[in-house]
Amino acid sequence: MDSILNFTNEELKIELIGKGYKKFRADQIYLEIYKRYVLSFEEMTEISKLDRKKLSDEFSFLLPNINEKLSEKETGTTKYSIKLLDDEVIETVLIFADKRRTQCLSSQVGCPLGCTFCATAGLDYKRSLSVSEYISQVLLICKDYGKRPTNLVFMGMGEPLLNLDNLIKAIQILIDPSGLDFGLRKITVSTCGLLPELENLLIAFPNIGIAVSLNSTFNDKRNHMMPINKKYSVEDIFNFLIGKKKLFKRRPTIEYVLIKDINDSTTEAGNLLRLTGKIRCKINLIPFNPFPGTKYKRATEKKISIFKNILMTGKNAVTFRESAGTDIFAACGQLARLKK
Ligand code: SAH
Numbered sequence: 001m002d003s004i005l006n007f008t009n010e011e012l013k014i015e016l017i018g019k020g021y022k023k024f025r026a027d028q029i030y031l032e033i034y035k036r037y038v039l040s041f042e043e044m045t046e047i048s049k050l051d052r053k054k055l056s057d058e059f060s061f062l063l064p065n066i067n068e069k070l071s072e073k074e075t076g077t078t079k080y081s082i083k084l085l086d087d088e089v090i091e092t093v094l095i096f097a098d099k100r101r102t103q104c105l106s107s108q109v110g111c112p113l114g115c116t117f118c119a120t121a122g123l124d125y126k127r128s129l130s131v132s133e134y135i136s137q138v139l140l141i142c143k144d145y146g147k148r149p150t151n152l153v154f155m156g157m158g159e160p161l162l163n164l165d166n167l168i169k170a171i172q173i174l175i176d177p178s179g180l181d182f183g184l185r186k187i188t189v190s191t192c193g194l195l196p197e198l199e200n201l202l203i204a205f206p207n208i209g210i211a212v213s214l215n216s217t218f219n220d221k222r223n224h225m226m227p228i229n230k231k232y233s234v235e236d237i238f239n240f241l242i243g244k245k246k247l248f249k250r251r252p253t254i255e256y257v258l259i260k261d262i263n264d265s266t267t268e269a270g271n272l273l274r275l276t277g278k279i280r281c282k283i284n285l286i287p288f289n290p291f292p293g294t295k296y297k298r299a300t301e302k303k304i305s306i307f308k309n310i311l312m313t314g315k316n317a318v319t320f321r322e323s324a325g326t327d328i329f330a331a332c333g334q335l336a337r338l339k340k
Pocket residue numbers: 117118119154155156157158159160190191192193211212213214215255256257286287288289290332333334
């Protein structure tokens with residue numbers, strides 16, 4: 001049985017008319033779910049009892065559960081642990097900053113990529129999320145918080161581009177103007193650099209925000225830190241960003257996690273300056289967020305400042321932002337069902 005959360009409004013109209021419902025039912029259901037966060041057919045009291053029964057016979061509306069909710073005192077950052085219907089657990093984070101409420105979404109249960117500096121890699125990889133699991137993450141948070149997030153980032157557990165079909169479908173639903181109505185400019189997808197999939201995502205949504213996790217400019221080092229580099233190297237990534245720049249309606253972000261004595265040298269900074277000098281982009285430096293069992297440490301303040309200053313001599317904007325949520329293991333690279 002198809003989940004009611006798998007449809008754009010247009011698709012739902014066609015589906016419902018085909019099943020003999022009145023023409024306006026799809027709009028009504030869309031309004032209930034995506035504007036009022038009514039998350040069961042029984043509660044849709046404006047719909048006749050008969051149709052509610054018919055709907056629950058013909059569509060599933062099973063939602064995962066919020067298992068646990070942890071908030072960081074200082075920033076309000078809230079990490080939700082969500083139990084999926086097969087009992088697998090993922091995490092999603094609501095971050096408050098500069099008047100924005102940004103939700104960080106997971107794409108997979110665990111992650112198969114094996115980046116050495118990321119806590120999610122230490123979990124067993126299970127599977128990618130379904131379309132309705134993507135949508136449920138957002139709806140559960142809308143309902144819990146009472147308002148929808150202002151921004152969405154696909155930067156949680158897993159690699160979104162390993163789940164491209166479901167990602168594209170979920171984004172089509174999230175941007176539906178009669179539903180949650182997110183602008184593509186409010187959505188960012190972060191990837192380790194799966195280039196063919198990235199091209200397809202950009203063809204589908206030219207205005208979407210793209211972040212590419214680079215983390216080293218040397219292939220031997222990146223091979224070790226991010227084994228996917230053996231498939232898509234540093235050169236491949238920059239050749240793509242240069243060669244396909246017409247595909248990008250917005251400047252992509254290059255993400256770089258600064259790890260002590262691993263990738264924080266002035267040589268790396270110089271290489272990064274040279275490589276990014278060929279494109280228009282934003283450079284986002286992220287302090288390494290530690291987690292139990294990791295051998296890595298965050299770069300020192302001094303090294304961070306030197307690294308940043310080298311990049312600031314270029315034409316591209318450079319940001320360095322303290323991650324919110326480190327107190328509750330909710331920051332970048334810390335999503336692994338960890339507790340303090
Ligand atoms: N798979 C996707 C999205 C998940 S990771 C990707 O690779 O982009 C989201 C971001 O967190 C990436 O930029 C990644 O480099 C960064 N990250 C991973 N582990 C981290 C850690 N321990 N501290 C800080 N950032 C980390």
